[in-house]
Amino acid sequence: MRLKLDSLNEPQREAVLHTEGPLMVIAGAGSGKTRVLIYRIAHLIEQSTDPFRIMALTFTNKAANEMRQRIEKMIGNEARNIWMGTFHSIFSRILRFEAERLNYPSNFTIYDTDDSKSLLRSIIREAALDDKVYKPNVVLGRISMAKNRLISWQTYINDPFYRADDEVAGRPEMGRLYKLYQQRCFKSGAMDFDDLLFNTNVLFRDHPDVLHKYQHRFRYLLVDEFQDTNVSQYLITKKLAAVHRNLCVVGDDAQSIYAFRGADIQNILNFEKDYPELKTVRLEQNYRSTRNIVEVANSLIKHNDRQLRKEVWTDNEQGDQIELIKASSDAEEARLVATSIFEDKMNGALRNQDFAILYRTNAQSRNVEEALRKMNIKYRIVGGLSFYQRKEIKDLLAYLRFVVNHNDEEALKRIINLPKRGIGDTTIAKLIVMANENDVSLWDIIGNIYTAMSGRTANSIDAFANLIKSFDLAMQTKNAFEVASQVARESGLLKELYEDKTPEGISRYENVQELLNAIKEFVDNPENEDKTLGTFLQTVSLLTSWEDDQNKDPDRVTLMTIHSAKGLEFRNVYVVGMEEDLFPSQMMLNSREDLEEERRLFYVAITRAEKKLTLSYALSRYRFGNIRSCEPSRFLQELDGQYLKVTRRFRTEEAAPRPTRFAAQFKRAGAPVKRIPVNGKSAHQPSANFRPSDPMRLKAGMTVEHPKFGFGTVSAVEVQGNDRKARINFQQHGEKTLLLSFAKLMIHE
DNA sequence: GGCCGTTTCGTTTTT
DNA sequence: CGAAACGGCC
Numbered sequence A: 001m002r003l004k005l006d007s008l009n010e011p012q013r014e015a016v017l018h019t020e021g022p023l024m025v026i027a028g029a030g031s032g033k034t035r036v037l038i039y040r041i042a043h044l045i046e047q048s049t050d051p052f053r054i055m056a057l058t059f060t061n062k063a064a065n066e067m068r069q070r071i072e073k074m075i076g077n078e079a080r081n082i083w084m085g086t087f088h089s090i091f092s093r094i095l096r097f098e099a100e101r102l103n104y105p106s107n108f109t110i111y112d113t114d115d116s117k118s119l120l121r122s123i124i125r126e127a128a129l130d131d132k133v134y135k136p137n138v139v140l141g142r143i144s145m146a147k148n149r150l151i152s153w154q155t156y157i158n159d160p161f162y163r164a165d166d167e168v169a170g171r172p173e174m175g176r177l178y179k180l181y182q183q184r185c186f187k188s189g190a191m192d193f194d195d196l197l198f199n200t201n202v203l204f205r206d207h208p209d210v211l212h213k214y215q216h217r218f219r220y221l222l223v224d225e226f227q228d229t230n231v232s233q234y235l236i237t238k239k240l241a242a243v244h245r246n247l248c249v250v251g252d253d254a255q256s257i258y259a260f261r262g263a264d265i266q267n268i269l270n271f272e273k274d275y276p277e278l279k280t281v282r283l284e285q286n287y288r289s290t291r292n293i294v295e296v297a298n299s300l301i302k303h304n305d306r307q308l309r310k311e312v313w314t315d316n317e318q319g320d321q322i323e324l325i326k327a328s329s330d331a332e333e334a335r336l337v338a339t340s341i342f343e344d345k346m347n348g349a350l351r352n353q354d355f356a357i358l359y360r361t362n363a364q365s366r367n368v369e370e371a372l373r374k375m376n377i378k379y380r381i382v383g384g385l386s387f388y389q390r391k392e393i394k395d396l397l398a399y400l401r402f403v404v405n406h407n408d409e410e411a412l413k414r415i416i417n418l419p420k421r422g423i424g425d426t427t428i429a430k431l432i433v434m435a436n437e438n439d440v441s442l443w444d445i446i447g448n449i450y451t452a453m454s455g456r457t458a459n460s461i462d463a464f465a466n467l468i469k470s471f472d473l474a475m476q477t478k479n480a481f482e483v484a485s486q487v488a489r490e491s492g493l494l495k496e497l498y499e500d501k502t503p504e505g506i507s508r509y510e511n512v513q514e515l516l517n518a519i520k521e522f523v524d525n526p527e528n529e530d531k532t533l534g535t536f537l538q539t540v541s542l543l544t545s546w547e548d549d550q551n552k553d554p555d556r557v558t559l560m561t562i563h564s565a566k567g568l569e570f571r572n573v574y575v576v577g578m579e580e581d582l583f584p585s586q587m588m589l590n591s592r593e594d595l596e597e598e599r600r601l602f603y604v605a606i607t608r609a610e611k612k613l614t615l616s617y618a619l620s621r622y623r624f625g626n627i628r629s630c631e632p633s634r635f636l637q638e639l640d641g642q643y644l645k646v647t648r649r650f651r652t653e654e655a656a657p658r659p660t661r662f663a664a665q666f667k668r669a670g671a672p673v674k675r676i677p678v679n680g681k682s683a684h685q686p687s688a689n690f691r692p693s694d695p696m697r698l699k700a701g702m703t704v705e706h707p708k709f710g711f712g713t714v715s716a717v718e719v720q721g722n723d724r725k726a727r728i729n730f731q732q733h734g735e736k737t738l739l740l741s742f743a744k745l746m747i748h749e
Numbered sequence B: 001g002g003c004c005g006t007t008t009c010g011t012t013t014t015t
Numbered sequence C: 001c002g003a004a005a006c007g008g009c010c
Helices: A010-018 A034-046 A061-081 A087-102 A113-126 A136-146 A153-158 A161-166 A174-187 A193-206 A208-217 A233-242 A267-273 A291-301 A330-348 A362-374 A391-403 A409-415 A423-437 A444-446 A457-477 A478-489 A493-499 A503-524 A533-541 A593-607 A634-638 A663-668
Strands: A024-026 A054-058 A083-086 A108-113 A188-191 A218-225 A247-251 A279-283 A322-329 A355-359 A379-381 A555-559 A569-576 A609-623 A627-629 A643-647 A702-704 A712-718 A723-732 A738-740 A746-747
Touching: A010 A279, A024 A034, A034 A054, A034 A061, A034 A218, A054 A061, A054 A087, A054 A233, A061 A083, A061 A569, A083 A087, A087 A193, A087 A208, A087 A233, A087 A533, A108 A113, A108 A193, A108 A409, A113 A136, A113 A174, A113 A188, A113 A423, A136 A174, A136 A233, A153 A161, A153 A174, A153 A233, A161 A174, A188 A193, A188 A409, A193 A233, A193 A609, A208 A233, A208 A457, A218 A233, A233 A247, A233 A267, A247 A738, A291 A322, A291 A379, A291 A593, A291 A609, A291 A634, A330 A533, A330 A569, A330 A609, A355 A362, A362 A379, A362 A555, A391 A409, A391 A457, A391 A478, A391 A493, A391 A503, A391 A533, A409 A444, A423 A444, A423 A457, A444 A457, A444 A723, A457 A478, A457 A746, A478 A493, A478 A503, A478 A746, A493 A503, A493 A738, A503 A533, A503 A746, A569 A593
Parallel strands: A024 A247, A024 A279, A054 A083, A054 A218, A108 A188, A218 A247, A322 A609, A322 A643, A355 A555, A355 A569, A379 A555, A569 A609
Antiparallel strands: A609 A627, A702 A712, A702 A746, A712 A723, A723 A738
């Protein structure tokens, strides 16, 4: 293989060829950043570097997958041997090898955010603290912040600065919670996402021989999206590169959008200080977008104060102006976008896959989906509710996790009474207290339950323990797939789902089968050397997306958040919801830095487009249960108007629903809010569960009668969540929306 | 313990 | 709005 470098421009070539010594590539949007990385790796291998000695780190799974595919296409099978992946996946792999050094089991569990929050909730409760003050979310955020800065609980507790901070915030016990949380995670043999990085740092700090091994092993390190790394990640790479000093980082400060996870542009500045011999290369020519798009993006980003000097330019054609769609409501906005896509497809002979619709929050996808469905345009959603977050999937995974690691407290809590075996919350809480008091693991107690208690509950617990023990045996002789199938069967999970013949039940059953298939594929894949269930679970914990059948059909319009869109490009891009408070997000407007990050996010969105960019906003929008009137985003004003074509495509003014003022807004203004009494009770939003196994005869528009609330009209029927619950939107007197029990409704047909 | 209805609460992005 | 916590009752 002879690598052809003529297709690269001068700075790109420089970045590829400068293999020895530290290198920083400041790469503007669309400047061929990934290309440089791939050529660089190919070049290294061509110069007979063993792929095993190259480590390429990315920030997201998607970026890692894309890089892997492209490099495999270029250099073939050898690419498999490169250590390439996200920070979290690569270092969880290393932690797995070296777990003993940290006194962790090698099959440690990885807690996702839900596990962490649930664990914190128990800890807060056990510590008898007020969970209104110590909200699990807030506490977890604080702990995460500390870990990203490599502050251990020991340091945190003794740090006067943090203590003062917590006192002011009214949360003096924060340090103690951090400590308890870490100890419980450790006892459960579990690490959360931040621990994966934190503990890698600890491993390298306390075990010089381990560090030494990896330092010498990895001769070349590459970090993609360097602007998104936090201190913890930076220090890991710095340590790993300390021997060979062949660290290449690629990034763009204008696209730094992960400060909320501790990413710090400061890393770029520190990098220059840490490596005086650093070579810096700037890629400023954009090959992706039209001149209009590049220039309008530049006109936006110059409003940011904090940025490196860089001038992105392009040789490409001028292109069409940027379109701006002004709609009266969110629903109309979606319709207009769908219509626009339809017309563009016809006029330009384009395919679905040429389009992407980007938004700030996942919740915004709903309207757009509906509009696309109505126009028969196929789409796919990236991110959002993932396959792995479905209840039935989490249930089976919890079983598998527990089979692999009997100390996993969160998994145990999830499965011990699933299917129902008469072990309630009270019992579980009691067991946890027992375990803590005697300083043994929960499993120790459950495995020998008769020494602690007797009676019917004890029998149930003993039966559960025996079930788990029977899987232990299977683990020794069978492969991951066989164990998983056995667990699914013998735990009763599969049976319970199989018996549920509702459409949702059938789909849940299929999902579980799909998970089992995935495990089978994992086992059958010759590329995977380690076929244990533990490895599968760790891999899966770090995944967020699922390649289902929908995603395999490539010709679909792509819907996703701007965060997920980073690194991708599309011919035509729509950015919807360009409204103040939504984008920039209301939650982000705390400081000037926050606003700048939102602006960079918009910059990322704009620069995804190759040929055509369309922005849209709605004058009123359904949000948090209310219709709110909206102001156009300040970012629209910051765009240079000469590149914009305002296509005021909303219909008539009176078509716009009049924005309604709601209780929440009055409340904010300080006015007293009265609850609307229903039948004398202050039932503002009555709701109820029902069994969808009842025939779903209910349709919008039907007149129904409720024993308590009287007659009304059904405005919507929907199934809620994965549980056996559903809600009816029920309009009474044309004004108020109530949520009612389905079971008790009389249907007047 | 578990069902069922009620209340509260968070509402952003990813690993 | 929707998820999850809560609380009363069998």
